Amino acid sequence: MKVRQIALVLHRYIGVTVGILLAIVCLTGSWLIFWKEINVFLNPQMFQVVPQGDRVSVQFVVDTVRSAYPDLQLNFMDLPRTLNSVYTVQMLLNNGGRLFIYLDPYTGSVLGSQEWGRTLMSFIYEIHISLLGGKAGETVVGICGLLLLLLSVTGLILWPGWKKLVAGFSIRWHSLPHLMNYDIHKVGGILSGVLLIAIASTGTAMAFETQFKSAVYSLAGTPKPPQLTSTIVANSPTIPADIVLQKADLALPSGKSLSITFPREPQGTFLVRKKLVGDIHPNGSSYVYLDRYSGEALRVENSFTTNAAFRIIISWFPIHIGAFGGLTTRILYVFIGFTPTLLSLTGLALWRRRQWRLAQRREANRQITATLAESQKSYPIAEWPWF
Structure with missing residues (x-):
């Protein structure tokens, strides 16, 4: 079996099997590219800050949240990054959950709080990393990342532009639906293929972080x-x-x-x-x-x-979310997150047409076989036409 034939079989069956799951994971990923900005937009009252003199000390913030939430454990603090940003403090709830508290950096007053799992963006995040399935769901998403990587690689192998560049980028908008679907599929795939490989590989590495970290340190000899x-x-x-x-x-x-x-x-x-x-x-x-x-x-x-191993590991997250190129690549990643949905829909349409054609071919073969059987049927001598 040639490489192209193997790639076609893998591409076809992986796409049909997990296309919907990949679309869900990637669509939620597009939302999360700007999740902090969306959270600020949805909850402006917790992030409205008027710069006024010096900021309160970090220890003042620590004392404030410990006084307000004496039964909770302090876990993490995100420091203000601009004049208009807030202190974000993460406390661990007794039930294992997390509470995020936002404080004015100039007065130290509590502006509001959010419990993880009870907000829109945390809900989208949980879908993205686990499909709401907990640890088992995280494993499924990690496997989906591997399959997306395989889909992207096989798609690049199958791209017709390697033989004729113009054909690889042309879309026959006014042709038959199946031809237009094919063209949209091939062009969308090649334009997003490299970035989808980067997203899929880094997402898989983070989903199976322990295994991939060990592999990186081992390969680097560190x-x-x-x-x-x-x-x-x-x-x-x-x-x-x-x-x-x-x-x-x-x-x-x-x-x-x-x-x-x-x-x-x-x-x-x-x-x-x-x-x-x-x-x-x-x-x-x-x-x-x-x-x-x-x-x-x-x-x-x-x-x-x-060392090189550490640099590889810390590069996974910024590559996965498109932070390496600033605002431009983040916006680009939003659109890249929509391409698996487009590819899934066009690929499914092509698959259904192929199944319909195969069904027609089987029916035609059945009719031919039945006709041949009828023509070769044996009759009793009394029924022979010359008697």
Whole structure:
């Protein structure tokens, strides 16, 4: 069997089998490209900030949320990135859920809160990563990513433009429906193919993160970084959040601190994420780990000077969401997310027509067989026409 024939069979049956699931995952992915902006638009009261002097300290924000929610555990804080943005604090609920609290950076007052799973954007996110199926759903989505990657590669192999470039990009708008569907399918596929491969491969890597990380470190010949822990000091308090940021700036002076992850266990560590100049990751891809009691920098991971394995791993997310090219690629990714739906619909139309033609051919063959059988039928001698 030739490569093209194998590609055709795989492309045809994978598309028919999982086309609808791929369309759902990719459509929700398009929504999530601008999910923060959409969330602000839908809930303006929680994000309206009037710049007025200096911002309150990070520790003031920590004290405020701990006072307002004494029974919840502080997990994460996203720092304001512009003059008009807010502090976002994530607290862990007793039922395992997450509560996001938004605070005015100039007054420290609570502007509002959202429980994860009870908002439109979190609902769309859960569909995208798990089809609302929990861990099993995440595995299904990861497999869909692998199949999308295979669909994209086989589609590129089957593209007729390799033989004649003009034919590969032409659409016969006024021809028969099946010819127009075929042309839309081939042109849409080739225009989105490379980016769909990037999206599918990075999405699959994040869905099976543990396995792919191990594979990357193994292929790069780099040992996985060890798990860090703080040295527990009896009766010693956790250092204030403001000191954490100061220590992080001393350990990695360049760049801007964007977030703090707080320790959840007595031996846990602080993690400060920083974004250096030229970093394509929207949340920063340089990390500083600090001891929760002494503030000592336990490990610094500069995204520009660290090992190749780490740089590959941190590139998955910005490539997956189109952040590597700024606003232009993000907008482009929104449209790319619609192409699997278009390809699924046109591919299904082509598939149905093929099935209809096969059914017609089988019926014609049946009639021919029946006619031949009738013509060769044996008659009793008394019924022979010459008697």
